[in-house]
Amino acid sequence: MQDKLVQIEKEFEQDAAQIASVENLEAVRIKYLGRKDGEITRVFKLLPQLAVPEKARFGQKINELKEKISQRIEQKAKELETQRKQALLSGAAAGPDTSLPSIKGRIGAEHPLAIVIEEICGLFVEMGFRVMEGPEIETEYYNFEALNIPLEHPSREAFDTFYLENRCLLRSHTSPVQVRFMENNKPPVQIVVPGRVYRPDATDASHSYMFHQIEGLLIDKGITFAHLKGVLGVFAKKLFGEKTQMRFRPHFFPFTEPSAEVDVTCIICSGKGCSVCKQSGWLEILGSGMVHPNVLKAGGIDSKIYSGFAFGMGIERIAMLKYGIDDIRLFFDNDIRFIRQFS
């Protein structure tokens, strides 16, 4: 029996020295420690043939050997594991190809115009504005007359219009919502209005007969032009960056008095001058002004008590500047390769 055990141990040491892989190790483990037919199990099976004192002595010896082999195997396993890690790290061994493309579902892409509309509305909501919408098919009254644009006046040329029957039309700006809202809400009024507008412009890289605007209106007691500058200043810094400067140029809009066009420092060249800003360093992005008393009147608001400002901007233009898009038609082609660039 003693010889047998010595023999097993010797053989095991020889085998153990040969182990080079996890597979070898497993084979060796099964050869010696396998439950059914391992060397250790086999010698255990010889025990009943021995006399009682021998039984106890060899029983213990076999257990010692089993323990020894187990430890060696465990140690060998650790060695192999360390070797493998080192091999993987040094590049000597290959694991699964982690460079294969990942398995990921797809989250859809938002349309760039939707991104810009949501961002701008969000900025104004932070400042306390509410988001309102209105109809695209409007009446002449809301689109023109209520906004102090007389029917037969050259100022209407800036708002060329698509007509439907019954003197209905496709709104040429989002401003009709100003009067619609004032009619049903008492001041303070503080709204932004995103929406689709239409003008019969022949389509080219910078014109589309359908486009989007965001309109803003704030009316309360004591609202001044200084407040218009304040609110739009905060907006421009939030949208285009902290360093953005603004300048206000007098302009004419029938529905505001005084009126101003608003430029921001060119977001492409930061005001140094480039082809986008035609070397001026400035980009025109907004029309604005103090709401004309006739418009307040149309909305049922007394201009002796209340004053307010309004502003409007074209979303396509801002999106084109923001993303460096050079053709407005891309927004409406809806090539999915285009849409997927912005999310």
Add this chain to the structure above:
Amino acid sequence: MKLSLNWLKEYVDIKSPANEIARKLTFAGLEVGATEKIGKDSVFEIEITSNRPDWLSHIGVARELAALYATQVKTVRVDLLKPKTKNIFAFSIEIEDRHACARYVGRLIRNVNIKASPQWMAQRLGNVGFRQVNSGADITNYCLYETGQPMHAFDFDKLEGGKIIVRRAKKGESIVTIDGVKRELDPSILVIADAKKPVAVAGIMGGIDTEVTQNTKNILLESAFFDPVTIRRASRKLGLSSESNYRFERKVDIENVLFSSQRAALLYKEIAAGDISEPAVDINYGKQRLKTIKLSISNISRLTGADIPAREIKQILTALGFGVKAAKLKGAFSVTVPSFRNDVSIEEDLIEEVVRIWGYHKVEAAMPVLSAHVEPAYTKQYTYKQRIRQFMLALGLDEVFTYSLLSKKNLEDAASMIDSPAHLINPLSCEQEYMRAALLPSFLKIINLNLNRKNKDIKIFEIGKVYAKQTKVYDEREMLGIALTGNRFHNWQDHARAVDFYDIKGAVELLLERLGIEKYEFKHSGYDFLSAAESVEVVMAGGASCGWFGRVDKKILKNFDISTDVYFAQLDIKALVENIKEVRKFTTLAKYPSSPRDIAIVVKEETAAEEALAIISEVAGGLAAKIELFDVYKGNQIPADHKSLAFSIEYQSRESTLTEEQINTAHSAVQDALLQRLEASLR
């Protein structure tokens, strides 16, 4: 409009460099687009807003510069000699339509010698973009750019009967204008006529027959005030525009009519050696008192937030040509509006004038103090629209923005034409003549474009409007459109499989679930644009439809040149929002274990899976915690016209752990019911 700096300097003393002047003008509302250096002159290209016809002249812009440089414009003197003859005229003027022509000054200039204009005049006109003609025409152009008043010179000897009649054209009359085009006239058009025929389209363009030429001896010079609307309509009707009607439409200064005539007369004398000794005929129906507006200093700061000293207010308005007096009320001015400022009618207009010249940049920005909100920032519909967009994005759909105007053909091709569509009276082209009554044609166009560009696997959505004409008004409704074509999501592990009906059904179902719409039914429907077999109406509790989904009919797809299957849904946003159940309640989580049992049955082909699911749910009662159809099979071992449906049912009780016996009893009941009621057999 082009303005010459040297010319401007004739009316105002300024020495600043051109670029500084350009900047000042821009920040006063005269946006200088470009400054061109021509010899020693600088020419500004200025965008002039429609409210300021007075800026369409050098004197008008000089006035602006005077205000910006705190000085005054120089007066242009027109000292004519007293006429020799008194009230003896060689011609007569009749105005038949006083509304359309409120003032007409006619003047006879005799013995002119028409030749090329002198160098200085040719130079100025050239710099601002006029082609030189001859002194006869150049002088009126020069005055146009100097004073802003359009004038017309007739060859007097070609006017029949020595008469000028301002009247409406008669039906059937025509005129050949100086551009050589014959124009048919009608009574909506105002003309200048001689005793026999129209000799000019009033305020727009003269006739070729009475045009001043090198041979002209005597000139009848017209300076008039025409009604803006009349001129505008005629210009539109004839499709004819000129520098003249551009100004008349914007309303010329009625008080400037005589002055300009005198100015031109002096030039004819100086340049064309004309005899201007005969008196002018001045018919004026438009005499009016100048407006006076009260301007209170406190209102300036109330509207602008800026404190501008009274002295500066007075200086600015005076330089701009307003009459400024202290009003009775303290802290206010009484301001008289000059006749050339028709755009100024209320106090706010004056405030703009003051702040504009004072400088918008000097108004210090401030944040308003606002009352707290009580109303939500977003309307319910807007909030849910955003939520729906997020669901769609999460489903992997890309968002599109499609045109709402389509051609009649687009609508018909998609079987989406309705009885009363909204259509444009003045479309740009027939491609954009109709407002869509459904999203389908817009989407098919997008899919076609993408497929042509080899973009496959298109899954898109849009929340957009559809339109229809009602009896008197128009209706517009917001719709969610979803379109799927090509393959489902795939990769190197999960291989490509085409989308099918169940994908669009899934998208709709998920949306309804996530919105919290619990009660709805999918009913078979029969839309022309969907395949007869795969066409479903989404019906809300109460029976109202909120949209439909299914497979787009092959014929429709062919019209849009699409050869892959397209699955499409259109759901009414408002109807969805109205059916949302906003309150959700918690249900206690089940404590006891569940046991799964499977059952596979063979049923007739036409048996709807829904029927089997309903039976299981009814018979198992509260014990079936989850019922799942996990396999549908046709083919080998299944009789023809039959199919196998396999269900997995999880039995679970909320009161106790179910015993083997309880589960078996429940499951046998389910099995018996399925076999009996569906005439099914076990597989």
